[in-house]
Amino acid sequence: MPLSGQHLVAGEFVASSLPLFYAYNPASGERLEPGFCEGDAVVVDVAVQQAEQSFDLFRLTSGDQRAELLDRLAEELLTVKTSLCERAQLETGLPQVRLEGELNRTVNQLRMFAELVRSGAEKQPVVETAQPQRIPLPKPDLRLTHIPLGPVAIFGASNFPLAFSVAGGDTAAALASGCPVVIKGHPAHPGTSELAAQAIRRALDQSGLPQGICSLIHGKEQAVGEAMVRHPQIKAVAFTGSLAGGRALFDLAAARPEPIPVFAEMGSVNPVFILPKALQEAGPRLAEQYAASLALGVGQFCTNPGLLIALKGPALDSFLRLVNEQLNSTHALPMLHIGIKKNFTTKLEQLSALSGVKKISAREDDEMKPCFASPVLLQVAAQDFLSNSQAAEEVFGPSSLVVACETPDEMLAVAESLQGQLTATVHAVKQESALCKRIFVLLEKKAGRLIYNDFPTGVEVCSAIHHGGPYPATTDSRFSSVGTSAIKRFLRPVCYQNFPPDLLPENLKNLEV
Ligand code: NAP
Numbered sequence: 001m002p003l004s005g006q007h008l009v010a011g012e013f014v015a016s017s018l019p020l021f022y023a024y025n026p027a028s029g030e031r032l033e034p035g036f037c038e039g040d041a042v043v044v045d046v047a048v049q050q051a052e053q054s055f056d057l058f059r060l061t062s063g064d065q066r067a068e069l070l071d072r073l074a075e076e077l078l079t080v081k082t083s084l085c086e087r088a089q090l091e092t093g094l095p096q097v098r099l100e101g102e103l104n105r106t107v108n109q110l111r112m113f114a115e116l117v118r119s120g121a122e123k124q125p126v127v128e129t130a131q132p133q134r135i136p137l138p139k140p141d142l143r144l145t146h147i148p149l150g151p152v153a154i155f156g157a158s159n160f161p162l163a164f165s166v167a168g169g170d171t172a173a174a175l176a177s178g179c180p181v182v183i184k185g186h187p188a189h190p191g192t193s194e195l196a197a198q199a200i201r202r203a204l205d206q207s208g209l210p211q212g213i214c215s216l217i218h219g220k221e222q223a224v225g226e227a228m229v230r231h232p233q234i235k236a237v238a239f240t241g242s243l244a245g246g247r248a249l250f251d252l253a254a255a256r257p258e259p260i261p262v263f264a265e266m267g268s269v270n271p272v273f274i275l276p277k278a279l280q281e282a283g284p285r286l287a288e289q290y291a292a293s294l295a296l297g298v299g300q301f302c303t304n305p306g307l308l309i310a311l312k313g314p315a316l317d318s319f320l321r322l323v324n325e326q327l328n329s330t331h332a333l334p335m336l337h338i339g340i341k342k343n344f345t346t347k348l349e350q351l352s353a354l355s356g357v358k359k360i361s362a363r364e365d366d367e368m369k370p371c372f373a374s375p376v377l378l379q380v381a382a383q384d385f386l387s388n389s390q391a392a393e394e395v396f397g398p399s400s401l402v403v404a405c406e407t408p409d410e411m412l413a414v415a416e417s418l419q420g421q422l423t424a425t426v427h428a429v430k431q432e433s434a435l436c437k438r439i440f441v442l443l444e445k446k447a448g449r450l451i452y453n454d455f456p457t458g459v460e461v462c463s464a465i466h467h468g469g470p471y472p473a474t475t476d477s478r479f480s481s482v483g484t485s486a487i488k489r490f491l492r493p494v495c496y497q498n499f500p501p502d503l504l505p506e507n508l509k510n511l512e513v
Contacts, residue, residue, distance in 0.1 A: 003087075005034040005190075007043055007218055008197040010050035011204070011211025014043060021220040023190055026093040026334040026341075026371035036190040039219035041227040044182070050212030051151035051180035052233040058213050059148045059178040062506075066176055067114035069207040073175075074110040076199035077103060077167060084195050088161045091189040093334035093371065098297065102162045109169050109461050112484060113176035122146065122177065122487050123507050130498070140498045143508040146491035148178035149261075150235030153228040155249075156186040156193060157240035158336050159300045165189065166196035166216055169461075169482060170238035177490040179236070180213045182228055187220040188337040194218075222248075229253050229262070236490055239264040240302070240481065242343075243394070243472050250475045263489045264475040265468065267394045268422035268447075269306035269401075270456040273411060273439055275428040278453075279315045286427060287322035290400075293455040295375045298333045299398030300340065303423055303456040306394055309414050312381075312404040320402065323377060324361040332363070332374040335397060341371045344397035348376060351401065354391050356384025360402070373397055382410040386417055408435055415439050420470025420477065421447040423456040446470060448477065 005020065006013040020035025077084065085099040092099075116122050123146045130141040152174040156165035163169060166183050174181045185193030197216035204211055217224055229237055229252045237253055239246050239262065246264030253262045274286060293305050310316050335341040351357055361377035368374075375398040382405040385391045391401065405411045418424075424447035428436040436452075443450055448469035459467055459482050467482035468474045474481075479489045501509050 003034055003191050003194050005036045005194075007037055007039060007047075008194065008201060008216045009043060009047045010215055011201050014046070016040060016043060021187060021190075021218075023091045023188060024338070025090050026337055027369075029370060032090055032191065036218045038221060039184070039217040039224035041223065043217055044224060044227040044231060047182045047215035047217060048151055048228070048231045048233050050215060051182050054180050054210040054212035055150055057210060058180055061178060061209070063117040063120050065207065065209075066178060067118040069203055069209060070110045070114040070117075070172060070176060072206050073167060073200055073203035074107040074114075076202050077107055077110075077196070080195060080199060084162070084192065087195060088189060088192040091192055092161050092336050094161070094297070094336075099162065102160060105461060106163045106168055109163070110167070110172045112461065113172045113487065116484050116487065117176045120507050122484070122491065125507050127508065143496045143499065143504060144493055145496075145505055145508055147494050149490050149492055150179060151233055152179045152181050152490055153231075153234045153237045154181050154183045155225060155237070155239040155241065156183060156189075158186045158188050158340065159297070159302075160240070161186070161189045161192045162196070164240050166193045167200055169486060170240075171200075171214070173486040174238070174490050175213070177487050179490045181215075182234070183214070183216050184225050184228060185216055185218050187218070190218050225249065226252060230256060232256070232258065235260055237262040237264070238481070238489065242266060246475060261489070262475050263479055263481065265302065265422075265481045266472055266474065267302045267396060268469065268473045269392060269394050270303055270421060270423045270425070271307040271309060271415070271418060271443075272305045272425040272455070273415070273427065274308065274310045275426065275432045275435055276311045276315065276408075277429045277432050278427040279310055279319055281429055282427070283315055283319045284322055287319050288326060289455050291323045291326035291375075293457045294400045295327065295330050295398050296457050298335050298373055299375065300336055300396065301457050303459060304398075304400075305425070305456055306400050307392065307403060308400055309403045309405060309411055311408070311411070312406060316404060320360060320377070320379070327361050327375040327377060328363060330375060332368055332372040334369070334371045335373050338371055340396065341373060344373055344395065344399075347393070347395040348397075348399060351378060351391065351393075351395055354380070354384070354388050356380050357391065357401070375399065377402065379404060382406065382414055386413060392418060412438060412442065415442040415446070418446050420473040422467060422469045422473045423447055423449040423451055425451040425454065425456055427453050448473065448480070
């Protein structure tokens with residue numbers, strides 16, 4: 001499928017006169033054609049105006065109409081599956097099998113939101129009828145529902161070029177809620193972004209909905225994202241990426257004359273505690289699972305197990321020997337883009353330079369290509385870890401820091417010291433349930449998903465999942481960016497008091513009380 005290299009604004013291809021930027025194949029370093037237009041505040045303004053104009057029609061569509069749009073988009077993505085996955089592989093270096101799996105996830109989450117909005121459950125209607133005779137005061141008729149916020153600015157994530165990019169989870173949730181979207185494609189995979197935006201354009205056409213509901217703007221400069229967040233008609237922001245980026249956009253949104261919510265998911269070290277008896281009884285199995293989890297996708301998952309906490313001693317030594325063996329049998333693989341690789345190298349150097357931190361496993365690959373990385377394991381004593389908060393910062397990529405504790409109380413102190421996390425895990429056997437419970441009591445305050453005897457990578461997309469957590473994992477711990485509850489980010493409650501039936505929203509009429 002041909003790529004225009006242009007922005008797709010309300011269904012129209014739009015060029016700009018700024019210098020073009022290019023995607024690069026991280027596996028070969030090759031520059032990929034075509035060049036892509038750089039966005040600016042002017043194109044952002046056109047896209048947001050179009051989004052605003054389509055909002056009044058879109059917000060009043062029925063759940064069935066929005067479900068039809070989402071289902072058609074799922075079909076359109078499947079129709080271009082081959083070209084989408086081929087382009088995504090060129091731009092990200094991710095293997096085809098992973099990308100095909102990610103496309104299926106993208107399709108399934110669109111269908112999941114379609115099913116949700118067909119049911120109307122996302123509006124969470126509540127009806128309390130009047131009690132005119134109530135003493136001492138009569139109670140009015142009160143009906144609560146949820147309505148969409150307005151145009152949403154979405155930032156495509158680099159590490160999920162399909163499932164968290166142009167037609168990914170944020171877009172699916174916003175469209176399901178009735179919010180138009182203005183998307184900034186991630187500059188590392190602009191071709192994949194354009195193909196997905198073209199699929200959205202076809203789905204809007206087939207559904208008879210205005211094209212202003214979705215625009216894609218390319219950009220390598222931060223000015224594009226800033227213009228989106230500053231625009232007065234943007235009413236919410238969804239972001240997945242770095243803490244620096246998420247925090248900058250959050251601060252920008254808070255400084256607007258009308259502040260708006262920024263739902264930023266910014267990563268985590270996902271601590272994994274292995275209690276002593278579990279380490280003794282299941283060391284070899286846990287070593288294999290931990291090594292696989294930390295190397296998965298070249299460590300480029302926000303749920304990567306970046307911290308492992310265990311008691312010092314022979315059981316930990318033999319566990320680490322097995323982890324090393326497993327990691328040494330892997331090959332160096334390309335990271336998503338050169339910026340991510342540079343950040344990985346810098347953060348690793350900073351971590352390695354901290355007092356008491358030593359590398360215990362790192363392959364010395366002779367001819368490492370610029371974007372390639374292989375797994376690295378580091379170790380630190382709990383006392384050193386506790387005395388330096390930098391040791392607990394995320395190193396995005398295939399690395400993990402093992403914190404060796406002298407006593408179970410030190411394990412508790414490590415748990416207590418942690419910042420907000422997406423996930424926190426404990427491996428334990430039944431006889432350790434007292435200590436396990438004490439650790440989980442602490443971890444409950446820190447993480448959005450608590451895991452028992454499993455590993456954090458692999459996020460199930462469903463209604464019971466929560467993918468979020470206290471700052472700095474996200475900017476709002478009450479919301480998830482994965483699963484059906486992700487739609488709540490783009491809806492707000494409205495209460496109707498004493499309304500006659502003909503003035504009530506459809507979903508509040510004739511409700512069983
Ligand atoms: P990023 O640098 O945070 O960028 C994500 C998107 O936000 C890009 O479109 C970027 O545009 C934009 N952006 C970032 N800072 C901005 C600012 N101050 N103002 C306006 N726009 C801004 O993430 P990345 O490129 O994916 O990877 C860089 C690092 O992010 C990684 O090394 C890793 O540490 C982290 N990361 C975390 C996750 C996660 O799951 N939490 C996922 C991916 C990456 P520009 O490219 O134009 O700056």
